[in-house]
Amino acid sequence: MRPKVVIALLLPILLFLGMVLLFKQHAANASKPAEVAPAPAITSVAPTPTPAPAPVVVKKTVTPEEREVAINAEKDRLFEWEMNDDPESLSKILGDLTHAEKEIRLAAIEATKQFGSKDAIPTLKELVKNTDDTEEQAALLEAADFLSLTPMSDSSVQLPRTPEQIQAEQQKIAKAEARKQARMQKRAGNQDSQSAAGQNSTAGSGQ
Amino acid sequence: MTSLRPPPKLQRFARPSHHVFLRKSRASALNAYPRALNLNISAKVIVPDIITTNGAVVTGKLKTVSVNNKSLIAWLNASPTVQSYITNNITHSAISNSITAGSYFVWDMLTEAVWVTNKNGFTFDVDNPVSFYIDYDEDTVVGSAKLADVTGAGSEMDVTGVKFYFDDNNGNILDPEYGEGVFNWTYGAVSGGVQQKTISIKLSPAAYYAEVNGVSGITTTFNASGSGSSAGLAPFGSLDEPYWYWATH
Numbered sequence: 001m002r003p004k005v006v007i008a009l010l011l012p013i014l015l016f017l018g019m020v021l022l023f024k025q026h027a028a029n030a031s032k033p034a035e036v037a038p039a040p041a042i043t044s045v046a047p048t049p050t051p052a053p054a055p056v057v058v059k060k061t062v063t064p065e066e067r068e069v070a071i072n073a074e075k076d077r078l079f080e081w082e083m084n085d086d087p088e089s090l091s092k093i094l095g096d097l098t099h100a101e102k103e104i105r106l107a108a109i110e111a112t113k114q115f116g117s118k119d120a121i122p123t124l125k126e127l128v129k130n131t132d133d134t135e136e137q138a139a140l141l142e143a144a145d146f147l148s149l150t151p152m153s154d155s156s157v158q159l160p161r162t163p164e165q166i167q168a169e170q171q172k173i174a175k176a177e178a179r180k181q182a183r184m185q186k187r188a189g190n191q192d193s194q195s196a197a198g199q200n201s202t203a204g205s206g207q
Numbered sequence: 208m209t210s211l212r213p214p215p216k217l218q219r220f221a222r223p224s225h226h227v228f229l230r231k232s233r234a235s236a237l238n239a240y241p242r243a244l245n246l247n248i249s250a251k252v253i254v255p256d257i258i259t260t261n262g263a264v265v266t267g268k269l270k271t272v273s274v275n276n277k278s279l280i281a282w283l284n285a286s287p288t289v290q291s292y293i294t295n296n297i298t299h300s301a302i303s304n305s306i307t308a309g310s311y312f313v314w315d316m317l318t319e320a321v322w323v324t325n326k327n328g329f330t331f332d333v334d335n336p337v338s339f340y341i342d343y344d345e346d347t348v349v350g351s352a353k354l355a356d357v358t359g360a361g362s363e364m365d366v367t368g369v370k371f372y373f374d375d376n377n378g379n380i381l382d383p384e385y386g387e388g389v390f391n392w393t394y395g396a397v398s399g400g401v402q403q404k405t406i407s408i409k410l411s412p413a414a415y416y417a418e419v420n421g422v423s424g425i426t427t428t429f430n431a432s433g434s435g436s437s438a439g440l441a442p443f444g445s446l447d448e449p450y451w452y453w454a455t456h
Contacts, residue, residue, distance in 0.1 A: 064360070065395040065403050072405055072436050079245045080326075083276065083309045103407075110432055113249045114275050146249060149271055152278035152419070 241435030292336035378421035383412035
């Protein structure tokens with residue numbers, strides 16, 4: 001065969017093969033998901049990946065009775081701490097203000113009142129922001145207000161009275177009683193005179 | 208102490224006969240329940256503060272003071288009546304004539320008296336030498352309860368009227384009138400005939416009369432709270448109703 005004839009025959013064949021290869025490559029690219037930005041549709045239909053198995057932790061279930069006993073035990077401890085006067089006890093009480101159990105938190109709020117230190121006020125006020133429970137918020141604020149008052153046990157309030165003071169107090173009470181009696185007598189006298197005048201005027205009008 | 212205040216009302220509510228337990232005596236039934244409750248008391252009291260005279264102008268002021276357990280113990284310790292009682296009646300080695308620091312109050316629900324005690328074993332009924340009690344009205348109790356038939360476990364909330372009275376015989380009186388008292392009971396499951404029972408209380412007597420150093424005042428708020436527990440023999444078997452429900456029906 002002449003070279004011209006051979007070229008004429010091979011050229012269409014090579015062109016055809018080239019086109020087939022291009023078509024196959026295009027088809028392969030179209031079926032492969034884009035690596036940079038995966039289509040949301042494909043992501044949403046993909047099966048949920050199975051989570052890695054968590055390590056097995058043996059957790060003892062707390063019964064309601066055990067929980068109650070634990071709460072009571074902590075409340076008893078609070079009761080002991082609140083009667084002390086040392087910073088360590090106050091620190092323990094303040095620590096229970098953020099306890100997981102609400103019953104203990106409320107008991108701790110009461111314990112701050114019994115402990116009676118103004119040092120607890122900033123913590124009580126700060127914790128108001130951390131809860132949405134209105135009962136707890138009210139208790140925290142009430143406790144802060146309570147602690148801001150002068151305690152009755154303060155020496156300025158609880159001064160022992162001298163005999164002179166007691167005597168003065170008794171004289172004051174006696175004077176107040178005498179003034180009261182005088183007022184009563186005066187009032188009774190006024191009523192008598194008014195009623196007498198009324199009777200006279202009634203008698204007069206009747207005539 | 209001379210005072211215009213009328214004497215305290217010593218007559219308390221008598222326990223009606225229908226409160227006597229039918230199947231067991233009251234004493235044996237109550238022994239299974241917590242009857243001594245740790246007690247926290249807090250109150251605000253308005254008292255006259257300062258009276259100053261400047262020429263013809265007299266100025267009087269009021270002061271609000273706080274009262275808690277420690278205040279009450281301080282009052283009791285300053286009371287000659289209490290000092291004398293302790294000296295003559297308490298033989299505890301750690302006690303001379305006053306209540307030691309760290310002591311606390313417990314309320315005996317059966318007698319309604321308040322006791323003072325501490326971990327050393329020192330204890331006495333404060334309502335004996337002076338007046339210190341919390342009265343509750345058993346005639347008017349409302350409540351809700353939920354109790355499992357099989358296990359006996361459950362809870363109950365009762366509301367009644369409560370009154371508080373404290374007088375140290377030394378010029379200091381707290382006398383709020385009847386107000387709300389909430390009693391929350393919790394009953395554990397009966398196991399081997401034993402049942403865990405706990406109670407927590409929140410008492411809010413109505414604000415009323417007070418005296419501080421012999422001078423009249425007013426309690427503006429008054430609160431008492433407490434709790435107690437007992438793990439004793441199940442008193443009525445697992446099918447019985449809670450204490451208050453049964454006691455009042």
